């Protein structure tokens with residue numbers, strides 16, 4: 001039995017056309033700047049985000065890390081959400097490798113308030129690590145896949161700028177945010193100094209992310225990428241999959257959002273506590289009664305053909321993506337609904 005895998009949008013496998021593009025990719029040594037496919041990918045990403053240049057990196061984590069290392073020096077503070085991926089899920093790289101102090105703020109609504117950010121922008125004083133950078137995330141993963149609106153995003157970014165902060169955007173799913181609000185990704189990225197975009201999430205490519213920013217920023221980021229071991233040689237093979245995804249898979253993200261809404265509706269109708277989000281995307285979070293044995297519940301769902309995960313005790317995440325169809329989403333929702341009733 002084929003399992004319907006809803007644990008993440010990172011589980012997608014390249015389809016035939018993408019594999020063909022990878023197979024046929026023209027390659028060169030990218031550390032020497034000689035890989036034409038990587039160059040084409042970087043140009044495409046820069047154009048989509050309205051930035052001067054881009055840098056191909058191995059992963060979203062590396063994209064965020066290299067960006068933070070480029071923005072900050074050891075002892076600098078970076079303001080970021082308590083639930084942000086950089087703070088919560090990236091192994092403390094910013095502190096371990098950059099000596100950067102995380103200055104955390106509430107981001108339960110998907111983006112911190114200007115007021116909360118301002119608390120960390122303190123006058124120069126020998127006691128304080130200076131806050132240099134604000135990190136935002138859109139869509140916000142742990143926050144529920146929320147897509148922050150262009151107007152709220154702009155308001156917060158402008159507020160941060162007035163406080164003298166540079167801004168980095170973890171845009172692992174920025175094209176989902178753009179699809180949710182029916183705007184171009186540049187509606188968001190224009191307000192930040194650097195953005196990291198992931199090819200290996202909803203876009204369906206197997207590997208890779210890009211940092212998009214000014215040419216001078218990217219030039220410096222290139223050194224940091226090398227220092228953390230991220231300089232790749234004939235990377236055009238994987239860049240070709242990414243380029244294919246940017247050319248073919250952005251528009252279809254809206255389908256994943258429709259499927260997620262469909263799933264949320266079926267679960268809610270079955271009496272399950274589904275988290276409501278002002279602008280939902282490809283993620284559905286739901287809660288279960290404390291009486292439910294999580295391990296048994298997850299393994300029973302798996303045995304019936306649906307896989308997903310728990311993000312916190314009693315809180316589960318389902319993610320739609322290119323490799324699950326509307327029919328599979330409906331089937332999975334009914335299985336989950338039945339299992340919740342069974343195990344509660």
Ligand SMILES: Cc1ncc(COP(=O)(O)O)c(C=O)c1O
Nearest residue numbers: 059060061062085137141170172
């Ligand atoms: C919001 C966000 N940022 C960054 C990352 C890191 O990406 P990677 O797994 O490619 O390192 C993820 C991964 O899921 C993510 O959800």
